[in-house]
Amino acid sequence: MSTTQSERLRGLLEPLVSAAGLDLEEIEVSRAGRRRQLVIVVDSEEGLTLDACAELSREISARLDESDVMGDGEYTLEVGSPGADRPLTQLRHYVRATGRLVRFRLHDGGDLVARVLAVDEEGLDTEVPGVKGRKPTARRIALGEIAKARVEIEFNRKDKKEEEA
Numbered sequence: 797m798s799t800t801q802s803e804r805l806r807g808l809l810e811p812l813v814s815a816a817g818l819d820l821e822e823i824e825v826s827r828a829g830r831r832r833q834l835v836i837v838v839d840s841e842e843g844l845t846l847d848a849c850a851e852l853s854r855e856i857s858a859r860l861d862e863s864d865v866m867g868d869g870e871y872t873l874e875v876g877s878p879g880a881d882r883p884l885t886q887l888r889h890y891v892r893a894t895g896r897l898v899r900f901r902l903h904d905g906g907d908l909v910a911r912v913l914a915v916d917e918e919g920l921d922t923e924v925p926g927v928k929g930r931k932p933t934a935r936r937i938a939l940g941e942i943a944k945a946r947v948e949i950e951f952n953r954k955d956k957k958e959e960e961a
Contacts, residue, residue, distance in 0.1 A: 822835070823837075824837075831871055832870070893947055897911050909924070919939050
């Protein structure tokens, strides 16, 4: 996708997404045979419902039909959430990951898996799980130390309410 088309799409869609109370995470145009595919990724603090996605998809489709930003060719539109395996790249992503286990790749080459406890403008307060019966340890990670980060999927984590019961 050309930068110009990307900028035009973002300019056209960002107000719609914001009006719906959502964040525009990504816009991707790719080829799918003779057609193009336009993928719009959105998210919010409260998460995303299927109804919100469907309503936004209808609004985006109508707005795209009114404009020439996608040209004359056929395309399919897909509006969805970023998914669990998306990289954490912005402060709001870390805020949404509070309470979750995250795998960090640090600029110094180190890897770290820790639970995000709190986030502020400078960094993250985390808890590194204890190994072999040891207690977890607290660690502060500056945002500038982080090269890459992704949420780790936990299949057997107990909900905090279950732990307190």
